[in-house]
Structures are given as structure tokens and as C-alpha cells.
Amino acid sequence: MSTKQRARPRLLTDTERARLDEFTDNIHYSDRYSDKNYEYRHVMLPKGMLKMIPKDYFDSETGTLKILHEDEWRGLGITQSLGWQHYEIHAPEPHILLFKRPKNYGQ
Numbered sequence: 001m002s003t004k005q006r007a008r009p010r011l012l013t014d015t016e017r018a019r020l021d022e023f024t025d026n027i028h029y030s031d032r033y034s035d036k037n038y039e040y041r042h043v044m045l046p047k048g049m050l051k052m053i054p055k056d057y058f059d060s061e062t063g064t065l066k067i068l069h070e071d072e073w074r075g076l077g078i079t080q081s082l083g084w085q086h087y088e089i090h091a092p093e094p095h096i097l098l099f100k101r102p103k104n105y106g107q
Contacts, residue, residue: 009069016054017075021050024077038100043078045095064094073097082106 012020028044050065053076059066068076068086078097083105088098 008055010056011071011074014084015056017051020077023052025030027078029080034103037103038042038101039103039105041080041084042090043080043097043099044075045097047095049076050095062091064089064091065097068097
């Protein structure tokens with residue numbers, strides 16, 4: 001599990017973004033699930049996509065992605081409605097990003 005997040009977003013360059021474009025159609029979004037306070041979903045990146053993400057997006061200690069700011073995960077091609085926060089990486093499957101937002105967000 002990774003919990004590190006950089007202080008400010010590091011946006012992708014146009015070249016980096018172009019390398020990731022071929023993967024975005026294969027990003028899989030789970031159904032939403034919830035508890036009393038939050039709704040959750042997980043986003044599964046194509047495994048090959050991880051090799052194309054810039055190295056500074058990864059935690060050097062764990063080798064998994066850092067917790068990404070919204071501008072960063074949107075830059076990777078992840079598209080979701082507003083309010084979602086990337087809060088965890090599932091270390092055994094580092095291509096799975098876990099998201100949450102307050103229940104009834106925006107209502």
C-alpha cells in the first residue's frame with residue numbers, strides 16, 4: 001500500500017501523454033460500492049501502461065505508483081466524474097488504483 005503523495009502535481013509533458021494515449025481505451029472502471037461515509041471504485045490500468053508512466057510517478061521505496069493528485073490521474077487518461085480522490089495503491093496488483101469520494105457527493 002502506498003500513501004505517499006508529492007506536494008504539488010507533476011503534470012505530464014505532451015510527449016509523455018502521447019505515449020499513454022494508446023492505453024486509455026483499455027482502462028477498466030469497477031462499479032461503485034460504498035460504506036456509511038464513502039463510495040469507492042477501483043480503476044485497473046492496462047499492465048503495459050505502467051511501463052510507460054514516468055518513473056517519478058512511482059515511490060522509489062515500494063516501486064508502486066505514488067498517490068496521484070487529480071490533475072495527475074486525469075493526465076494518465078483516467079476519466080471519472082468530479083469528487084474522486086486517489087487514496088491507495090493495491091501493492092500486490094500495482095496496476096489497480098483505489099478511489100473514494102464522500103457519499104452523495106454533489107447532491
